[in-house]
Amino acid sequence: MLLAPGSTPRIRITRQRQIILDELCSVTSHPTADDLYQMVRRKLPRISLGTVYRNLETMAELGMIQKLEVGGTQKRFDGNAATHYHVRCQRCGRVDDLDLGLIAGVEKEAAAKTRFAILRHRLEFTGLCPECQKKL
Amino acid sequence: MLLAPGSTPRIRITRQRQIILDELCSVTSHPTADDLYQMVRRKLPRISLGTVYRNLETMAELGMIQKLEVGGTQKRFDGNAATHYHVRCQRCGRVDDLDLGLIAGVEKEAAAKTRFAILRHRLEFTGLCPECQKKL
DNA sequence: ATAAAAATAGTAATCGTTATCAAAAAAGAG
DNA sequence: CTCTTTTTTGATAACGATTACTATTTTTAT
Structure with missing residues (x-):
């Protein structure tokens, strides 16, 4: 066929x-x-x-x-x-999920500030994971 | 010396x-x-x-x-x-600044949900720039 | 069963970035 | 200014992550 x-x-x-x-x-x-x-x-x-x-x-x-x-x-x-947010350890690269609700209305807010058509957003935190905190 | x-x-x-x-x-x-x-x-x-x-x-x-x-x-x-936020066109890769105030308190909120030590955050929007909207 | 389509393993090629290193440039001391 | 030390440079090689290629195999539809 x-x-x-x-x-x-x-x-x-x-x-x-x-x-x-x-x-x-x-x-x-x-x-x-x-x-x-x-x-x-x-x-x-x-x-x-x-x-x-x-x-x-x-x-x-x-x-x-x-x-x-x-x-x-x-x-x-x-x-x-x-869609959900993440934290990344800047020392070892580990990436965890973050149990944080999606920020309401940010895409609408962003859309109002630009001529781009907004499709999605991404929020990423950088920090140190528990293990790497100990090592430093 | x-x-x-x-x-x-x-x-x-x-x-x-x-x-x-x-x-x-x-x-x-x-x-x-x-x-x-x-x-x-x-x-x-x-x-x-x-x-x-x-x-x-x-x-x-x-x-x-x-x-x-x-x-x-x-x-x-x-x-x-x-620190400021960005929009990226998913078609042509163009990246613009976004004149949006930093979201207050997100880092504190994130810190409460994880054992990571939060150092900074990044918010990125994906969309279509004006030019690429026309082309589609 | 047979034929068409899609996926695979293996490998080569590509792309962005980093590393290496001899030579050049910049700064400090006398 | 001249000598010495330190930093930077240009050129090129090496690298790691990803993608492309291709002959063969697997899956699906007929």
Whole structure:
């Protein structure tokens, strides 16, 4: 069967895709692609790093997961697709969720100050995690 | 004269450093290191990209400028060292300042919800700039 | 079963940034 | 001013994270 031109390709639930998602959702940390690669390899030793990247990208586009662009060199992934805020340790890079309600009305407020069409917002705190506080 | 051990090396105001800073401050956009390199090259054609990176890093550490870790692949720099918020166009990557007062008390609120020591926060909006709105 | 579509593993390429290092420039001491 | 020390530079190599490529395999639909 030929796909109608312009139609979105059907997404398949492959073993690799499922396990990547399971591993990501099993954890409240915010693993990097490489972290996930290490986790998934325990169950699928032959998986390639490229497959992990590719699937994380795909699932983020579909809104199943979130790709976080928090500070630092590596991107992180979050199995919780709902908007929420994060704290990042500036020393070790650890990223935790922050149980803070979304700030009401900020997007409206921002929209009033600019000609941009506001789509979403992100609030990120930087600090020192308990462990790194001790070490200093 | 020998420098006392552990003392901070004295920073020199070189021609390259001055021009990089001037160029950055002459602009309200938030240029990447490469943008700055192109700008500075018009005045100092023999400067190297490494020098631009090195000096931006140094000046950011000294708090003279800000290194922004907004979304996207490249870091951006801001001649305005004071904390303020940004909007980023998700289509073209343009980053504008947002004339929005700092949200009072969020850091205190965040500190109450976590064991992290909060040092600072960052609020970033994502949207479509006027130009990209037209194009879609 | 067969054919079409999508995904995979493995690898190469790319991109932004950092590191290295010999040479040049700047500052202080005499 | 001259000598010495320190810092910075330009040039280039190295690096780490991510993306692209491709032949093969897997999945799905017919």
